[in-house]
Amino acid sequence: MPGYDPISLANNVAIIQYNISTSFSWDFTLGVNVTEYTDVYFVRRSLKNLTAMEWYPNDVVSVKASDSQCSSWSNVFSENKGDWMCNNKTTESIFTSKCNVPYGTVYGIMGKTYTLAGVYSHTVVRGDNVCSDSKQLQYYTMFANYFNWAKSVLGYSIRRGTKNKDKSTTVPADFSMRRPDSITISGYSAIGGDLYFLQGVKNHSVPVMADESSTKADPGDESFLSADTGIEYGSALEPVEGDTFVSGSEPVAPSESKSISRGEIIAIAVCVPAGLIIIFLAVFFGLKWRKRRQASRSWDPQLETENLRTVALDIPGATSVDAEAPPRYESMHERNSALAFASAISEVTKSP
Numbered sequence: 001m002p003g004y005d006p007i008s009l010a011n012n013v014a015i016i017q018y019n020i021s022t023s024f025s026w027d028f029t030l031g032v033n034v035t036e037y038t039d040v041y042f043v044r045r046s047l048k049n050l051t052a053m054e055w056y057p058n059d060v061v062s063v064k065a066s067d068s069q070c071s072s073w074s075n076v077f078s079e080n081k082g083d084w085m086c087n088n089k090t091t092e093s094i095f096t097s098k099c100n101v102p103y104g105t106v107y108g109i110m111g112k113t114y115t116l117a118g119v120y121s122h123t124v125v126r127g128d129n130v131c132s133d134s135k136q137l138q139y140y141t142m143f144a145n146y147f148n149w150a151k152s153v154l155g156y157s158i159r160r161g162t163k164n165k166d167k168s169t170t171v172p173a174d175f176s177m178r179r180p181d182s183i184t185i186s187g188y189s190a191i192g193g194d195l196y197f198l199q200g201v202k203n204h205s206v207p208v209m210a211d212e213s214s215t216k217a218d219p220g221d222e223s224f225l226s227a228d229t230g231i232e233y234g235s236a237l238e239p240v241e242g243d244t245f246v247s248g249s250e251p252v253a254p255s256e257s258k259s260i261s262r263g264e265i266i267a268i269a270v271c272v273p274a275g276l277i278i279i280f281l282a283v284f285f286g287l288k289w290r291k292r293r294q295a296s297r298s299w300d301p302q303l304e305t306e307n308l309r310t311v312a313l314d315i316p317g318a319t320s321v322d323a324e325a326p327p328r329y330e331s332m333h334e335r336n337s338a339l340a341f342a343s344a345i346s347e348v349t350k351s352p
Helices: 067-073 075-079 144-154 262-298 301-313 338-349
Strands: 029-031 039-044 046-049 059-061 084-087 105-110 113-126 136-142 159-161 188-192
Touching: 029 144, 067 075, 067 084, 067 136, 075 084, 084 113, 113 159
Parallel strands: 029 113, 029 159
Antiparallel strands: 039 059, 039 105, 084 136, 105 113, 113 136, 113 188
């Protein structure tokens, strides 16, 4: 936003537009009236696998700090109370359990309506270490007064989350927070930006943790992203199917996704038929080999000769039984049958 102040972190909002063709549509309701919220949810949503589009379950907390406490830690908050919200809650980082992170997105609740109300801006800590055990507050920029600015940037209308649909949003598109005369407060530090970088996580890499059970990240998997505002809505009033929001004093603990990824489904579809074909061919050729082996073992020239002599003795007029069974291939398949050796029998029945 043009009015962004990197010193006080006032107007810490931005719109990112991707110049890519996609079948996905981003449909959301923007909260424009903070006084109408019956509850507020702070949500952290992390992408587990970019290729398969697997998400960790939402971490959610519904606790906010008082305006007096938030003001005593931040002058920019005290000058612009309607444009901020703060709490003292954090959730476990997807990279390391040694340093927690704030919740990413604020949702304003109006009955069954979930409105996109705000986004994380910065953290104020006592001291200068965001990963220490020192007390800290998380500050969130509320979207209500940036509605017309967002419309002017995007170039299309945005659905307003308000009970009074007839009341227009009159805040000008060039709205900007008031900058306090004194930005810093002695003993407190405002820390914003990439908190994962402050944890020692390099860009596009995930370190291998010594204790795998203490982190949500799978070692070696480089497809972890944080995408808190990327929650789609099927309608203006209902959250997208599969997103579970829970109100409570503590965040919902993440659990591993049990869904099968698209890559795993493809691998199963390819490997199972191929495996069945290999098994079928192995059984087929195994049976053929066994049949041939049994046939070769059962053929016995001496036995065939004795059979021929027995048959010759039963033929009237035979004067000689001096005959041998020729070792022919056919006898392997037509053993124990005198008809298979007609030529040999004719030789036996001939008179000398």
